[in-house]
Amino acid sequence: MVPAPRAAVVFNPAKVDVAALRKVVGVEESVSGWGPSAWFETSKDDDGRSAAEAAARSGAAVILVAGGDGTLRAAVEALTGSGIPLGLLPTGTANLFARELGLPLNDLAASVSTAFTGDDRPVDVGTAVLHRVDGAESRHAFLVMAGIGVDAHMAAHTNERLKKRIGWLAYSDPIARSVLGNRQFDMVYRLDDRAEVSTRAHTVIVGNSGSLPAGLLLLPDAVIDDGLLDAVVFRPGRGPGWTNIGYRLTFNRVLHRTRFGRLIARLTPRPRAIQWAQATRLQVRLETPQEIQLDGDPHGLVTGAALSVHHHGLTIRVP
Numbered sequence: 639m640v641p642a643p644r645a646a647v648v649f650n651p652a653k654v655d656v657a658a659l660r661k662v663v664g665v666e667e668s669v670s671g672w673g674p675s676a677w678f679e680t681s682k683d684d685d686g687r688s689a690a691e692a693a694a695r696s697g698a699a700v701i702l703v704a705g706g707d708g709t710l711r712a713a714v715e716a717l718t719g720s721g722i723p724l725g726l727l728p729t730g731t732a733n734l735f736a737r738e739l740g741l742p743l744n745d746l747a748a749s750v751s752t753a754f755t756g757d758d759r760p761v762d763v764g765t766a767v768l769h770r771v772d773g774a775e776s777r778h779a780f781l782v783m784a785g786i787g788v789d790a791h792m793a794a795h796t797n798e799r800l801k802k803r804i805g806w807l808a809y810s811d812p813i814a815r816s817v818l819g820n821r822q823f824d825m826v827y828r829l830d831d832r833a834e835v836s837t838r839a840h841t842v843i844v845g846n847s848g849s850l851p852a853g854l855l856l857l858p859d860a861v862i863d864d865g866l867l868d869a870v871v872f873r874p875g876r877g878p879g880w881t882n883i884g885y886r887l888t889f890n891r892v893l894h895r896t897r898f899g900r901l902i903a904r905l906t907p908r909p910r911a912i913q914w915a916q917a918t919r920l921q922v923r924l925e926t927p928q929e930i931q932l933d934g935d936p937h938g939l940v941t942g943a944a945l946s947v948h949h950h951g952l953t954i955r956v957p
Contacts, residue, residue, distance in 0.1 A: 639702075640673060641673065641862075642672055642873045643673065643699040644672060644673040644674065644675060644676065644696075644697070644698055644699060645667075645672060645674050645675040645676075645694050645698055645700050645701070645702055646677075646693035646698035647659070647676070647677050647678065647696075647701075647728070648674050648680065648689045648690050648693050648702065648703050648704070648705070648713055648767045648913075649677070649678070649680070649702075649704040649705060650686065650709045650710075651680075651681060651702065651703030652674065652681075652746045653704070653705040653706045653729055654704045654705060654727070655749075655795065655894055657745065658746065658940065659727070659750075662746050662747050662750045662919065663675055663702070663750055665719060665752055666747075666750050666753075666754050667754075668756045668791045669831075670755060670899070671761055672699075676701075677696075678690070678692050678693045679800065680705065680709055682844055686703075686705065686708070686711075686712030686714045686716075687712040687713070687715055688716075689713075689805065690712060690713035690715075690716035691705070691715055691716045692716060694722055697764075698722065698723070698724050699722075699723075699794060700724070700752065700753055700754065700955060701713070701717065701722055702724075702725040702726075702727060702753045703724060703725070703727065704727040704781065704816070705729065706729055707933050707935055708785050708935055710735075710781070710933075710954075711778065711779050711781070711932065711933060711935070712779065713954045714763060714779045714781060714952060715778065715779040716740060718763045718779060718951040718952055719946055719948070720897075720953055721953065722951060722953070723953045724788070724955065724957050725750070725753020725754070725756070725954075726741055726749070726753075726955075726956045727737075727746065727749045727750065727753070727829075728741060728742075728743055728749065732951050734782045734783075734847060734849065734933075735781045735782050735847065735933070736953045737761045737849070738782070738862055739759065739761070739862070739956050740957060741956060741957070742957070743749065743916055750765050750769065751772070751955050752955055752956065753955050755836065756955040756956050756957050757925055757955070757956055757957075758953050758955060758956075759776075759863070759953065759955075760885075760888075760950035760953050760954075761781075761846070761862050761863050761950070761951075761952050762846050762862060762864070762947050762948060762949055762950065762952075763779055763780075763781065763846075763898050763948040763951035764779065764780040764844070764845070764846055764946070764947055764948075764950060765946050765947070766778045766779070766784050766930075766932060766937075766945050767943065767944040768780075768930060768937060768943050769942040769943060769944075770941065771940075771941055771942055772826070772939060778823070778932055778937065779932075780846075780932040781846060781847075781933055782845055782846060783843055783844065783845035783847070783856075783857075783934075784843070784844045784845065784930065784931065784932050784936075785841065785842065785843045785844075785931045786922065786928050786930050786943065786944055787839060787840060787842060788930070789900070808853065812902040820935060822838050822839075822840045823838070823839060823840075823925065823928055824836070824838050824924075825838075825839060825923060825924050825925065826923045827921065827922045827923075828917055828920070828921045829869075829916075829919070829920055830884060830917045830918055830919050832917075837871065837873065838873065839871050839873055840873065841870060841872040841929060842869065842870075842871050842922065843856065843857070843858035843869065843870050844869045844920055844945050845857050845860055845869075846860060846861075846862050846867065846868075846947070847860055847862050847863075848860035848919050856870060857870055857914070858914070859914070861915060863949075864874060865880050865918065865949035866916045866947065867917060867918065867920060867945060867946070868914065868915070868916050869914065869915045869916070869917070869920055870912060870913065870914050870915075871915075872912055873910065873912070873913065881908065895907060898915075899914075918947055918949075919944070919945070919946045919947075920944075920945045921942070921943075922942055922943050922944075923941070923942045924940065924941050925940050927939040927940060938948075
């Protein structure tokens with residue numbers, strides 16, 4: 639007799655209602671004919687990686703991850719390349735990764751049901767090797783976007799209580815301040831094996847997924863499973879650069895998702911203030927240390943970074 643499949647649950651008790659989660663998982667086990675799930679709790683000493691590694695060793699047919707973005711990224715670092723499907727139980731303010739995949743939001747029962755009964759979809763995983771001021775290196779995973787410069791500064795300095803209350807709108811004040819301040823930095827970057835390029839930028843964002851809250855399309859050619867990273871550089875200068883950037887971001891979805899829009903985009907010269915590129919690897923050297931964020935969480939100051947993509951490195955359960 640073939641034993642019933644079992645799930646494993648990696649959870650951050652500070653981010654989820656554990657009693658409610660156990661109840662919903664128990665109901666789904668009964669409905670789907672699965673055995674009892676194994677549970678792995680994160681702790682102050684473990685951001686989720688050790689818990690995810692233990693879950694992978696348990697022989698689970700699927701691993702559910704319940705927690706914030708930090709817990710998810712730690713689990714992804716442990717599970718990339720394992721082939722074990724991951725069921726995401728979204729929490730947080732933006733949930734850009736979950737939105738990109740069409741996962742249920744703010745519906746625990748639907749999220750758990752998807753994890754047990756959904757289809758498997760392979761997606762790409764971004765890898766960031768960060769070079770620190772003291773010469774040390776650290777390696778991290780990201781699923782949506784990595785940002786250097788003011789984008790990362792906003793992630794680090796936006797009021798957490800305000801983010802919980804009003805979500806992505808909490809970023810409006812830091813965005814306005816960054817536009818008015820127009821702080822920029824010098825950097826050298828290389829795409830794959832192409833020649834190095836020196837430039838002055840306000841923000842650099844590299845991602846697998848192109849959409850932001852409120853329907854803004856930041857990386858119009860980004861696809862979450864195409865084996866490529868997409869990058870955008872904001873170079874507003876001192877003239878009308880921010881006006882051009884704002885215009886392009888406002889109309890990007892129309893320009894790239896409709897036939898008429900694509901025609902207009904071909905006939906309209908691309909503004910110098912905003913530039914896009916695609917590659918499997920991006921290396922950045924910074925003249926002065928800058929802050930970096932991964933999927934919205936700050937990761938401190940860096941003097942450089944090597945960003946690459948693990949094609950189909952992760953399997954996600956989707957509806």
